[in-house]
Structure formats: structure tokens, C-alpha cells
Amino acid sequence: MIRKKTNRNKKKVYVAFSADILHEGHINVLKAASQFGDVTVGLLTDKAITSYRQLPHLNYKQREIILKNIKFVNKVIPQKTLDYTENLNSIKPNYVLHGDDWRSGIQRIVRKNVIKVLKKWSGKLIEVPYTKNISYSKMKSKIIETGTTPEIRKSKLRRLVEAKNITRILETHNSLSGLIIEKLNIQQKDGFYEFDGMWSSSLTDSVSRGKPDNQSVDISTRLIGLNEILDVTTKPVIFDADNGGRIEHLSYTVKSLERAGVSAIVIEDKIGLKKNSLFDNQKDTKQDNIKSFCDKIKVINKSKISENFMAIARIESFILGKSLSDALKRANAYSKAGADAILIHSKEKTPKQIFTFAKKFSKSKYYKPMVAVPSTYSKTTEKQLIDHRFKIVIYANHMLRAAYPAMVNTATKILKNKKSYPAERNLTSIKKILNLIY
Ligand code: SPV
Ligand code: MG
DSSP: OOOOOOOTTSOEEEEEEOOSSOOHHHHHHHHHHHTTSEEEEEEEOHHHHHTTSOOOSSOHHHHHHHHHTSTTOSEEEEEOSSSOHHHHHHHOOSEEEEETTOSSTTHHHHHHHHHHHHHTTTOEEEEEOOOTTOOHHHHHHHHHHHOOOHHHHHHHHHHHHHHOSOEEEEEESSHHHHHHHHHOEEEETTEEEEOOEEEEOHHHHHHTTTOOTTTOSOHHHHHHHHHHHHHTOOSOEEEEOTTOSOHHHHHHHHHHHHHHTOOEEEEESEESSOOOTTSSOOTTOEEOOHHHHHHHHHHHHHHOSOTTOEEEEEEOTTTTTOOHHHHHHHHHHHHHHTOSEEEEOOOOSSSHHHHHHHHHHTTSTTOOOEEEOOSSSTTOOHHHHHHTTEEEEEEOSHHHHHHHHHHHHHHHHHHHHTSSHHHHTTSOOHHHHHHHOO
């Protein structure tokens, strides 16, 4: 093996990369950098990258291994923010190299700051011509087209929870809604926004098949639908498994989910005939006892193959009119039994109930990341959830609720007018729908 020695007399060169999809443009910059001295690469962590764009396909370790083995690189260190200041101050490089493509857009401010910091020790920014005909977004779409591996997809949820203040999940009930979640992103003044993953909801999965949310749609049927979504997406999935079914069957469900590349299973602590939690009348609904539910969590953890697969325990105490102390007792027990996260459910109009829970549970020695489902308390902002230490937000049914009135309105208009023209105004054009997927 060739050891790369750092030459004390050589100049120090710093290059920052996210290096998700490595291409010849990176190599051009690194080659140029190595001509000025010893090259340290500041490799952006998942956290730094998600502050301005999507979680990279490869995790930090994988990206580090690739860079360390490039002959122009002497050292790789983590760069924990998009801003270079911390690393520059500790290394005090003579040069920073970057492609000349960062003079506009989000990187403009970062660039300005690099120049300012380098000035302190008369360091210089050298910009090399950006390698033409390379588009990160085109390459990213290629990855979507090609697909992903179950393991890479599965690991993404844990990475997101570690990297982001809040992981934003939206309900999907078919491939088209999955594709919208996959592709939609917006650039706002304060940053880049997108959905991080998908919620496979028992409610919308059932309703879109014309059946009630009471497990009439069996797990195999749900997995068929899910696989169709997985075929055309790369983002992680959280699977709503109701109460997990019979404990004797649970290990098989976990295996099927893992094989498909699902990141997390959510099980709720209810027993008996399943009834959706948002119904007002929960008279006949029974909660599981703590011990039996903990046993289910243990079965999930025992049957899972990958450490990346997560067990999320969903507490229904508030749904069933039970007290805060009941919810807390359960949260601690479920966490101790091995749950990776706690979903505290509520059907109140305000988040008061879950925030009171969050304040107490965040202080518990058994604290685990918390998950919120703001279906009824929908005025609650992500910022408020972050302030209460929620790490995942699930918008649990919105895609189906959006599609349903649109379809009913269109059908009504055609029926009323005995022609389709009046409905056209609210429809996607035929041309657009033909070209939506090609
Ligand atoms: C679902 O989306 O199926 C859920 C959330 O489990 S809730 O409808 O609130 O029960
Ligand atoms: Mg459900």
C-alpha cells in the first residue's frame, strides 16, 4: 500500500466536497489542488449536506473511503457545516480550491466568507473552471431511474434522523403519489425544502382500495402496493403495521419489510378489531398491556437483520382518553424494551397534549426520538415540533385527501354538464399527463 505522507514544507491546500456522486469534475479539482501542495478534503457530513440539499446517496463513511483512496488526496476530515470557517481556522491552509460555479446561488455567501477568513493569514482562493456537461441533478435523476438497493434505502431514515432537525414524511398510497414525494422540492429564501420520505398508511392504503381501515386489506396486499412504490422511488419508507398483528407472525412481517428496503415499522399498542384512531368513538377499543407490547418490540428487534431497521412504538393512551402518566409510563417501558423512536398519537385540535408529554419525556433517561402525526392539530408548525424535540413529522393522509375531492368535483361537473369541457379548467392537460412519465 502506498502511504500518503504529509510533507511539512509543502503548502496546505483545502478542498470541500460532498462527493456524493463522484465524477470527473471532482478529480479535475483535486488534481489541480495537488499541484499547489498537500490536499486536505473537508468532506461534508450528512448534516452539513442536508442543510442545503437532499441527503446524499452514500453515507459519510462510504464517501470517506472513496476519497481517501484518490491519489491526489492526503487527508480527509469532516466538514460539519456548509460554512468552511471552523476547518479553515484550524488548518490555516495557504489555498482553498473550488470550481468556479459557486459565484451565484446558495454557495455565494459561503464563498464570500471563505475569502474573508483566508485573508487572516494571507491565504488564497483559487477557482478552477467548472467541468462542463456535468449536472448533479441529472445524475441524481439517473440514480432514481436506476433505483437503489434495499440496504441503502433502509439506512436513510436513521441517517436523516441523525442529520436533520426534523425528518419530514408524507403519506403515499400509490406509485404516483410516491413519485411526487420523490421529486418535489422547493427553494425558498432560507433554504431547500423537500419531503424526506414516505408513510405507508393503513388508512389511505385501505381507503384507496375501497375498504375500511380495519385490516381488511391484508399485509401481503399492502406489500404488493408498497413494492410498486419502491419500484420508482429511492426515499425511505415508514410502514404503518397497525398493532403488528399476532406476535407469532411479526418476525415474518419484519423480514418482508426489510427485504423490500423499508426503514421502519410502526406498531400501535392496541388490541382487538382495529379501528382508526381518528374516530371520535373509541368505546370498544382496547389498549394492549405494557408487557405484551414490549414483547412485540423485542420480537421486531430479534428478527431484524440490519441495525438500520427501526422499530417505532406508537402510544395510543391519549386517543383512548388515558392520562399523561399512562403515556409516559408506556414510553419509558417501550424505549427500555428496544423501541428506536416513540410515536405519541393524539386527536386533539391543539398540540398541548403531545407537547406536555414531550416536555416530560425529553427529560427521561429513556428518551428516544419522538414522532408526531399532526392530522388534527394541523396548525402546528415544524418549528414548534423541533422546539419540543420531535425528530420526525408524519403528514399521514394528505395525498389521498387531496386526490379525493378533486376526483369527486370532476365527476360531478361532467355529470351536471353532460360534457367534460367545464371540468377541463382544473385538470392537468392531456399533453402534460402523456409526458409526465416517459
Ligand atoms: C394511518 O395513517 O393509517 C394512521 C394514522 O395510522 S391515523 O389515521 O391517525 O390512525
Ligand atoms: Mg394506520
